[in-house]
Amino acid sequence: DAGITQSPRHKVTETGTPVTLRCHQTENHRYMYWYRQDPGHGLRLIHYSYGVKDTDKGEVSDGYSVSRSKTEDFLLTLESATSSQTSVYFCAISGPGGGFHEQYFGPGTRLTVT
């Protein structure tokens, strides 16, 4: 199994509060991704990173920001959480070919915004 951890695994927060989710990998992979999974939508890409300090937006990036200061860590921040951001968040990594390689996923973080 790919060495990917996510923290926290569960979080309940109130509307308007900032939230940061962390993804940590031990595989030294260049590409890292953040997805959200919602019923009826499958997985949708929020942001991804193709190297330290190099990030780009995905399909549903509004309301989210990311940072990658080290190869092994990719942070997802909700600056002011809203109820529509209640979801399960998955981090993924892939090899040097980026989208041409399979992605390996972390265990997920269940976020509830009340």
Add this chain to the structure above:
Amino acid sequence: AQKVTQAQTEISVVEKEDVTLDCVYETRDTTYYLFWYKQPPSGELVFLIRRNSFDEQNEISGRYSWNFQKSTSSFNFTITASQVVDSAVYFCALSSQFTGNQFYFGTGTSLTVIP
């Protein structure tokens, strides 16, 4: 536009039956990659297979097989002699030169295998 359609939302089969999960994709790229993932009830996402657009050979891995047909833009997944452990949500995904590093996932098919 890049799009993956999994029209079967839910499927139920009795154990030992064969079942095929459909995946239809759209892309204007000539170089692309297709993937299948499994998400069991425990919630993790497990990579099953990757296929590139230049390789239309079918693939078999144990009870799993994949049928890639460019003519119909389909990449279907068959489980032979299904087992209860096959109960999961299965996702098909697409990436291409045009989309760069982005994957596009279908909405998934929930398979229930009844003992």
